[in-house]
Amino acid sequence: MVAQSLAIFSSKPQVSSSSKSYINLSRVGHIRDTQPLDTWESVMRYVRCHIFCLLGTTLFVDKSTVYFHAKYLPLLQNFDQISNYSWGSACLANLYRSLCCASRYNCKEMDGPLDLLFVWAWERMPRLAPIPRHQLALAEILVARRWSHHPQARKWMARIQANIRHAINIMEEFVWRLYIGIIIPAELHAHLDVCDMVGPLVSFECVE
Incomplete structure (x- = not known):
């Protein structure tokens, strides 16, 4: 995780005291906001930090809202590959999972x-x-x-x-x-008939 964090953020991660797999989002946000944006490397670092914060605060939010799991770090390394991921499907599946968990009688809070x-x-x-x-x-x-x-x-x-x-x-x-x-937009009309699919959904350790 340290090696991946150095490659993406050029900084060692600030992790949670209770779980070393979770990275502090405010620290990543600080790295993003202090980038000089005067080189291609700093621009890419800014974008990676911003996407990581977006994933941790909007799309795949957990109940801590302060930390985000480091397992998402490898997804930010290859920008040629990142656009091929179905982020919308993953976000929707994450919401369905959160709704399912929230419907249990012993659930006190909801994430997602x-x-x-x-x-x-x-x-x-x-x-x-x-x-x-x-x-x-x-x-x-x-x-x-x-x-x-x-x-x-x-x-x-x-x-x-x-x-x-x-x-x-x-x-x-x-x-x-x-x-x-x-x-x-007019360029999307040709794709409106593509509304669903059947296939495996892979979420790291879970396959559905």
């Missing part, structure tokens, strides 16, 4: 890409949404940007669990359509 789950729920369950749909701006391909940094969205996050459960219980409308108001 919760920001994406919120956006999905707000787009399809108008009663839960913090912003009335008619007030939303038209979105291009970045759907979640319509909801980010909005004062009503921040206020929604402070709602208590009982209120949210009540809203779900009395909900009558569920939007079964595709995202409303989304402007799909």
Whole structure:
């Protein structure tokens, strides 16, 4: 792990005291933010640090939110290969696994890409949404940007669990359509028929 961290970040990792396999995300963020960006190597280092932070804070979040597993480091070494990974499928599978674990009676917290789950729920369950749909701006391909940094969205996050459960219980409308108001670039139309696949899903030590 130290060798991989030196190759990617040019710095030894700051690891968790309880598990030596987890790297401190704030340390990686500091390395990213202090890059001079005056050489190709520093730009690549910046990009690798940013992707590592993105994976650890948005796509594959665990319950610590402070550390991220070092097993993702090898994925950042070869930039010619990284674009061939199905990141969307992996993120979605990770969310399904998190939802499955959260449904157990003894689960106290949930991890995973919760920001994406919120956006999905707000787009399809108008009663839960913090912003009335008619007030939303038209979105291009970045759907979640319509909801980010909005004062009503921040206020929604402070709602208590009982209120949210009540809203779900009395909900009558569920939007079964595709995202409303989304402007799909013309170059993507030819690929819209590719909607699913059957194949092995490999997540390091797990194969499903």
